[in-house]
Amino acid sequence: MSKVVRQLLPFATLAILVAALSALEPDTFLTTENFLNVLSRSSVNGIIAMGMTAVIISGGIDLSVGSMLALAGMVGAGVLLKVGGPAAGAGACFLGTVVGIGAGLLCGLLNGTLITKLKLPPFIVTLGTMSAFRGASYIINNSKMFDVPMYTFLGQSTLLGVPVSVLILAIVVLFGFFVLRYTPLGRYTYAIGSNRQAAFHAGVNVDRNLIAIYSMMGAFVGLAAMIQTSRTISAQPTAGISLELDIIAAVVIGGASLAGGRGTVVGTIVGTLLISFLRNGCTLLGISTNIQLVVIGAIIIGAVALDQIARSRADTP
């Protein structure tokens, strides 16, 4: 298997899946409406997965994204209601959105600072903040959710026939692609993940770059949290439980290495869509969610196993 084949593997799997579902369910699956629906459902995961891609390339991990999603949503919606009341206008909605993103950014900043300044493994720090953020999101409104019926723009409206959430996802993907490919921050992310000591000796400010990466991750989670809040017109302290696993799965299916130094934005988005279409297809075919879980688990292991086989073949001369 050549390098090209290996990189095309996730695409091919996605293409085969879409083709198969189109053949099986031409009337319900192969419609613009269904595709936009799948994309719109993918937007929350896709946006978070962009941040997670950078984190994983840097050799780290963020287990706190699910809890962070709940916390940022609760903070954003809480401020929105506080400022605008039950019939909040566009101004309050905008403010709530900015605050939600800001809350996510601060959470990420906290993760990044703890990881670099206390020199702790990202797994441990984000395992801790996963619990802490979850607790905080319950505390905010005494374990109750916030209803925000007027907050519909991000999650439910469309622009030129395309859901706003899908447009935001597209912008975030382009932004992620640009950062990883065309900025020193992206370049240093790969270098740190590939060999942190070498990057440091080559003059890379490792701590500053890692803090930036985790903060970016947080801001993306904040944005995703507000889209989620808008989709369900409510912010729930229970949102995003075990979300981190879906996100990490998407990034890994996309070809990123948990050891760091390897991964792409394009791969991640393909990984995200693969999981989404699989869920959608199973639902349309009437396969139970329980079986869906088994199938997705098999896909994760299969994708990484194939990648490993391809890699070891490429290495031997």
Added chain:
Amino acid sequence: MNVGPAQTVARRQTALRMTGISKRFGPVQALCDVTFGARAGSVHALVGENGAGKSTLMKILAGVYQPDAGTIEIHGCSHTLANPAEAIEAGVSMIYQELDLAEHLTVAENIFLGAEPRGRLPFTVSHHQMTAQTRQLAERYHFDIRPDAKVEDLPTGDCQIVEILKALRRNASIIVMDEPTSSLSERETVRLFEVVRQLRQQGLAIVYISHRLEEVAALADEVSVLRDGRLVHSEPVRQLDVPRIVHHMVGRELTDFFPQRNATVGDVLFEVNGLSSEAGVCDVGFAIHRGEIVGMAGLVGARRTEVARAIFGVDPKTAGRVTLDGRELNVTSPAEAIACGIALLTEDRKRTGLCLQLPCSWNITLPNLAQIGMQRLIRPAQEHRIAAEAGARMAVRWAGPEAPTDSLSGGNQQKLLVARWLLANSTFMIFDEPTRGIDVGAKAEVYGLLNRLAEQGKAILFISSELPELFGIADRILVMRRGRLVGNLTTKETTPEQVMHLAAVEEN
């Protein structure tokens, strides 16, 4: 240690004979009709440039690769060696450059790994027996090692002895050692030589791969030269003529192995006074002029690398003044050092030098994004061009700037690092062991490069453990011992013996 004549003959029987070995990897003919042998009770050195085929030949012997043609006879019996287990069974043991020991286990546990003596209860291991047998084995070969020491606590030299004991425990009769001294101190090297002589005495056949011809002269009974996959020369070491061996290795005369030094030495460019660091550097002071190459000698533990690290901002300084071009610097990180015009080519290119998974071009530009005007935005096409030029200037052999760095051979990786720091255009450059593990031809290129850099008016600090190259290229030699500078000598007015004396002998 007198050995009677009859015994000598018995011991000098052929232990290994590889005949007509050929091996092709895709388009590359790695080995072509190589015939190579080793006798019991003798050391056969195998030399050659990087990529000459030494490793391939030895991996065939170790059962890692299968030859396309040729036969292998061990003690007169023909073997196919389909996998490493079969090679071990046939009595062949490899000791690789990167030792493969389980660091958290003890010496005895490593030696018996996979063949632990059973305890009285089922599913248990008898540590008592393991330790006792290890001690016996070590005593038989006069090795001084504690069976219950953790491998992670041992110096590299002792780890090699553990590897050797592991081989002996498997009843190896042929031991292949790949560059065993490349990471050893002078003293450990001397001890390893004794160990190898001891093994020879006991009738083992040793195949000794090395870049260092002095070692070959000191240790081997026979030497063979591989070049471009062919065995081009074999001779007994008794009449060893180093220039002739070098000639066979590179296929050309190295009359100017060390370049003619003709840089004009200018005013002081770099100066350090009273430098101390948390890593054990103590009150070190010296100056380097423009156009000057200053060597730094010392044994392991002399803290030479630590001096470089303190200057470069890796280790925190506790005292000391550093001035560059008349400006006092207060560098606290490599990023600041690079911005001030200092470059450090680190000693360990795998650990602190290169990001091996990433493309070559990325490694070249990594510290230089500001230098090439890409501190805000990377322009891949332009970066590709700059990296290609930088690589071409160092004659890096690669499939292109986008090739993954780990696809390059060791010598070419080293050239890649040099290309990186040339691009940085620093005024003061520190080279920490730049010739370690690279072949003779590449070494000559490094010396030529140091000379050219000096001619351009740069100041160069050249840290090396090999005295001949310090004497061949440096204008002055600094000698370190236990974190202190104990000598600052003009090369022309000193001798290797004097340097070694300063480096090795404690005085009050």
